[in-house]
Amino acid sequence: MVGAAIVLTYITLGGLSSAIYNEVLQFFVIIAGLLPIAIIGLVKVGGLDGLFDAVRTTKLGEAGLHTWADTGGSDNPLGAPWWGIVFGLGFVLSFGYWTTNFAEVQRGLSARNMSAARRTPIIAAYPKLLIPFVTVIPGLVALVTVKGLGADTGDLQYNNAIPLLMREFLPNGVLGIAVTGLLASFMAGMAANVSGFNTVFTYDIWQEYIKKDRPDGYYLRIGRWITVVGVVVGIGTAFIAAGYSNIMDYIQALFSLFNAPLFGAFIIGMFWKRMTAWAGFWGLLTGTVAAFTVYAGYKWWGWFTFGSDLDESFWGAGIAFVTVAIVSVVVTLFTTRKTDEELSGLVYGIGRHDLTAGALAGDRAWYRSPILLGVGALLLAAAFYLPFL
Amino acid sequence: MSDQTTEAETVRAARLFDVRRVIGGLFTVYGVIVTTLGIFDSQEEIDKAAGVRINLWIGLGMLILGLLFLLWQWWRPAEPPPPSDIPPADEIRE
Numbered sequence: 001m002v003g004a005a006i007v008l009t010y011i012t013l014g015g016l017s018s019a020i021y022n023e024v025l026q027f028f029v030i031i032a033g034l035l036p037i038a039i040i041g042l043v044k045v046g047g048l049d050g051l052f053d054a055v056r057t058t059k060l061g062e063a064g065l066h067t068w069a070d071t072g073g074s075d076n077p078l079g080a081p082w083w084g085i086v087f088g089l090g091f092v093l094s095f096g097y098w099t100t101n102f103a104e105v106q107r108g109l110s111a112r113n114m115s116a117a118r119r120t121p122i123i124a125a126y127p128k129l130l131i132p133f134v135t136v137i138p139g140l141v142a143l144v145t146v147k148g149l150g151a152d153t154g155d156l157q158y159n160n161a162i163p164l165l166m167r168e169f170l171p172n173g174v175l176g177i178a179v180t181g182l183l184a185s186f187m188a189g190m191a192a193n194v195s196g197f198n199t200v201f202t203y204d205i206w207q208e209y210i211k212k213d214r215p216d217g218y219y220l221r222i223g224r225w226i227t228v229v230g231v232v233v234g235i236g237t238a239f240i241a242a243g244y245s246n247i248m249d250y251i252q253a254l255f256s257l258f259n260a261p262l263f264g265a266f267i268i269g270m271f272w273k274r275m276t277a278w279a280g281f282w283g284l285l286t287g288t289v290a291a292f293t294v295y296a297g298y299k300w301w302g303w304f305t306f307g308s309d310l311d312e313s314f315w316g317a318g319i320a321f322v323t324v325a326i327v328s329v330v331v332t333l334f335t336t337r338k339t340d341e342e343l344s345g346l347v348y349g350i351g352r353h354d355l356t357a358g359a360l361a362g363d364r365a366w367y368r369s370p371i372l373l374g375v376g377a378l379l380l381a382a383a384f385y386l387p388f389l
Numbered sequence: 390m391s392d393q394t395t396e397a398e399t400v401r402a403a404r405l406f407d408v409r410r411v412i413g414g415l416f417t418v419y420g421v422i423v424t425t426l427g428i429f430d431s432q433e434e435i436d437k438a439a440g441v442r443i444n445l446w447i448g449l450g451m452l453i454l455g456l457l458f459l460l461w462q463w464w465r466p467a468e469p470p471p472p473s474d475i476p477p478a479d480e481i482r483e
Contacts, residue, residue, distance in 0.1 A: 024408050036443050044439040171434035173426035173444040
């Protein structure tokens with residue numbers, strides 16, 4: 001609650017720039033807070049080898065140390081087969097996360113020129129690659145050191161793994177840093193989403209459809225009030241999230257409902273210039289309904305069974321994507337498309353982007369090449385990935 | 390007020406709020422506090438952390454990170470964007 005109030009203050013007063021500014025700072029505090037847990041945890045269980053041995057004796061067993069083993073069918077801890085992981089998680093959910101999640105996109109839009117905008121998501125990938133070290137390792141350590149972890153209620157829920165480890169391992173000093181880190185990560189996430197929410201609501205809904213042509217000051221005021229609403233909604237969703245056994249299930253369920261159809265409509269619209277606006281609208285609507293049907297049919301109505309909550313999200317996302325594709329094609333055949341001029345620069349193959357727009361002197365340096373940085377991130381990801389097949 | 394003083398003020402403001410200065414300052418302070426705690430850690434606290442002098446190491450790590458950020462911003466001070474780089478709000482909408 002206090003954290004939410006702080007977020008509210010700095011976004012209302014400082015807007016997007018203060019959100020981004022604080023996120024940069026919060027990133028370092030989060031790492032400084034989580035790193036001690038990973039280090040002490042590893043020492044406690046006797047290094048990586050000790051950790052792996054210990055994990056093998058838990059109910060997760062050998063499978064807990066692999067990413068792809070046993071995914072030929074659903075007989076693995078995730079309860080999902082490889083095609084669900086590749087298409088649902090890898091393609092729809094992950095691509096959707098990096099391309100249509102407004103919190104990410106907004107960072108790219110605020111970059112100072114084309115080169116910086118192209119680099120934004122790629123540079124973000126590097127720290128993201130290191131996050132598993134401070135999340136997966138403490139998670140496994142908690143699994144083997146905290147007895148009784150995984151209860152449905154009380155202190156020993158999975159979501160409390162990090163606070164439990166902090167209480168057990170950290171002496172005064174780094175403990176304070178870790179608590180700060182946890183609060184920082186909460187505030188960073190909240191600020192990112194709230195600043196996306198108020199922008200979209202004010203610019204794209206209020207200004208377009210409800211009150212047009214007012215002075216800028218008016219929209220700024222609306223934006224500030226919407227920020228308040230966003231923070232309240234954010235606190236409300238915390239109670240919904242508490243109903244899930246872990247945050248990951250909740251996030252992926254949300255993404256499969258909202259991001260996956262959006263991503264489908266986006267990517268088809270980007271590469272297929274015949275697609276019409278109505279096709280996008282109906283595709284998005286039916287895609288969301290399809291994902292929701294899968295979700296409700298699994299959670300509440302008992303129509304479908306899946307290996308796990310995550311397995312449901314993968315399927316929901318995949319089905320939403322396919323629905324969007326089919327509906328978009330059908331609707332397109334019955335409606336009129338926009339002209340090439342209207343689509344120029346928005347759809348692949350029509351018009352050209354000036355990739356050097358607003359370039360600065362330093363942008364030609366080799367280490368600022370988006371392609372080189374992208375390849376580097378891919379190689380690094382592969383290097384982290386391969387030992388744990 | 391002449392143009393030159395406002396320009397100097399802009400430059401000073403841009404440097405004062407340079408995110409590297411804030412990160413550097415924060416981590417230097419954190420680093421000093423946690424390192425000091427680490428030097429005087431009791432055996433009980435070291436045992437709690439599985440025998441690692443975690444306050445000392447993390448404190449030193451944060452101190453070094455903080456100082457590096459401060460050095461970086463002294464070495465390459467921030468330049469404020471030229472005024473023309475900030476388009477009016479209507480253009481941002483497009």
